[in-house]
Amino acid sequence: MAGFEEKPQNIISDFKKLDFDYVPEKLVHRDGPMNKIFSVLKSAVESNTNQRMVITGLVGTGKSSLSKRFCLDFQDWVKEKGQRMEFAIVNCRSRNTPSSVMLRILERFQPGFPDRGFSTAEMLEILRKHLVKDGIHLVIVLDEINVLIKKSGSDLLYSLSRFDEERVTGSKHSLSVILISQQPVNEFLDAATLSTLKRTNQIKLDKYSTDELKDIVSQRVELAFFPGTVDDELMHFIADISSEFGDARFAIELLENAGRIANEEGLEEVQPDHVRAAKAMTYSVVTESKLISLGEQKQYALLGIARIMKNKSFVTTGEAEKAYALVSEEYENQPRAHTQFWEYLQILGDQGLIGLGQSGKGMVGKTSLISLPDIPSKILEEKLLEVLGKAP
Ligand SMILES: Nc1ncnc2c1ncn2[C@@H]1O[C@H](COP(=O)(O)OP(=O)(O)OP(=O)(O)O)[C@@H](O)[C@H]1O
Ligand SMILES: [Mg+2]
Structure with a gap:
């Protein structure tokens, strides 16, 4: 065969184990949270009750891997006790409507379940029948739940939280839910939904x-x-x-x-x-030429955002505007007016330098939330200071 030259691989022996969706047998330094989830869900299985948990933490703190590792190990544990536990992990970034989430869950019990023709309520009833029939404890993991809430509101969460109210006493099934998000839940859930989570077990994963x-x-x-x-x-x-x-x-x-x-x-x-x-x-996505082409005012706007993003996943546009004013003062720049600032944000969003999303229901007005998708704030800050000629 002509044309292809393949270098022999002398360094990496197994690329699959570097994949983002590969979950190691043992997660390093996460015994504490792992045991906490275990103690909560163990009691759910033993007493046939339902539980809810929330796992939050910044990017790459192991939220998704922790939930997956837990489900796999817990399934074995439950099996050894002669009971049955199933789990469904749904990423709400790709499944952001109640029916697409429910479909994903039902497919575990009924492969090839039709993707239309049933309402969410009907799908919940079908799920219930499966759980009752086989006495199953189902754990549903809703990863990146904030995306589902923003897109479709909290109806599904509400239905799931009431799922067990129609249980017949003595039945062997139950349904627990684990919610995962980078952002603290009180930033995107409305008050009513939050109150249903009041006694929920919350786990926050710290940065490593x-x-x-x-x-x-x-x-x-x-x-x-x-x-x-x-x-x-x-x-x-x-x-x-x-x-x-x-x-x-x-x-x-x-x-x-x-x-x-x-x-x-x-x-x-x-x-x-x-x-x-x-x-x-x-970080080559955020090239210097892209930053230079923004012009000074947008560079300052982005610098302000980078500064206040250090310990936050999201900031509001109001916070961003204040940060813009602050850096302007620091570097003796004359900041532009409010409406102009809004335009800057749109442009930064269009260029993929910031993420712009609507805030959750129940938050004041229609504030947008800003995120930094592709670059750590500190690197962005360094690059901007360089472009602005203000690097120390
Ligand atoms: N404690 C750990 N031990 C071993 N590998 C880990 C650990 N924590 C995270 N990882 C690895 O780091 C990567 C990111 O972890 P994970 O996807 O779970 O983070 P996350 O908190 O879900 O991030 P995001 O908020 O971006 O979804 C994965 O490849 C995962 O296997
Ligand atoms: Mg994740």
């Missing part, structure tokens, strides 16, 4: 520390790299860079890309410069 990230990286090296290709100091270097964001996904991505670069160079060991090159690669 350098040492924790080092252990996460070290686990991946063991799983996916040939022996002797990544030394201890390099793992520490990767952890150190990633600790700015405490984001495990970022650390694993750095590791993988550094490994690819080292292999491209025909080397048998990953070196610090491969990590540096990998880091530069990760």
Whole structure:
């Protein structure tokens, strides 16, 4: 065969174990939250009652992996006790209407369930029949629940929370729900729905520390790299860079890309410069030329946003405007008026430099929420200061 030249792979032994949807047998440094979920759902299964949990935490803190690992392990545990537990994990970014969520859940019990012709209420009843018939404890994980709420409101959550009210005593089935979101739930749920979650068990996953990230990286090296290709100091270097964001996904991505670069160079060991090159690669979406072409006012607007995004997943447009005023004052820029600022936000949104979404029901007015999808705030801030000629 002509044309293709394939470099032999001497660094990475198993790419699949670096995939984002691969969940390791054991999650490093998450025993605490894992045991908390276990203790709550164990009691649900033992007493045939329903439970609700909320897991929040910033990007890459392990929310999705934790819920998946838990479901897999818990299923085994329940089985050993001679009972039956099933789970359905739904990503509400791709399934953002009640019927598409319900469809996903029903497909687990009835493969090929028709995708139209049934109302959500009817689908809930069909689900109930399945659970009753086989005495199943169902755990539904609604990942990125904020997207579903923003798109479709909280009707489905409400129905699910009332699901067990029609139980006949003595029946063996139950339905528990785990909600996952980066954003704290009180920022996007209306008061009525929040009050149904009042006694819900909440778990907040903290950002990973350098040492924790080092252990996460070290686990991946063991799983996916040939022996002797990544030394201890390099793992520490990767952890150190990633600790700015405490984001495990970022650390694993750095590791993988550094490994690819080292292999491209025909080397048998990953070196610090491969990590540096990998880091530069990760943010190439926000190019300098894109930032330069914004012009000064929008650069300041974005700088303000980057500054206040450091510990937040989302900010309101009001907060962003204040931040714009603050950086303008700091760098002696004359800020533009309110309506102009709104236009800037739209443009930044169109260019993919910020995410713009409507706030949840029950929040004041129609504030938009701003997020930074593709770049850590600190890197963005550094790049902007450079472009503005204000770098220290
Ligand atoms: N404690 C951990 N041990 C090992 N790997 C981890 C751990 N936490 C996260 N990871 C890995 O980091 C990556 C990101 O984790 P995950 O997708 O669970 O984060 P998340 O909190 O759901 O992020 P997002 O908010 O972006 O959805 C995955 O590849 C996951 O396997
Ligand atoms: Mg996730």
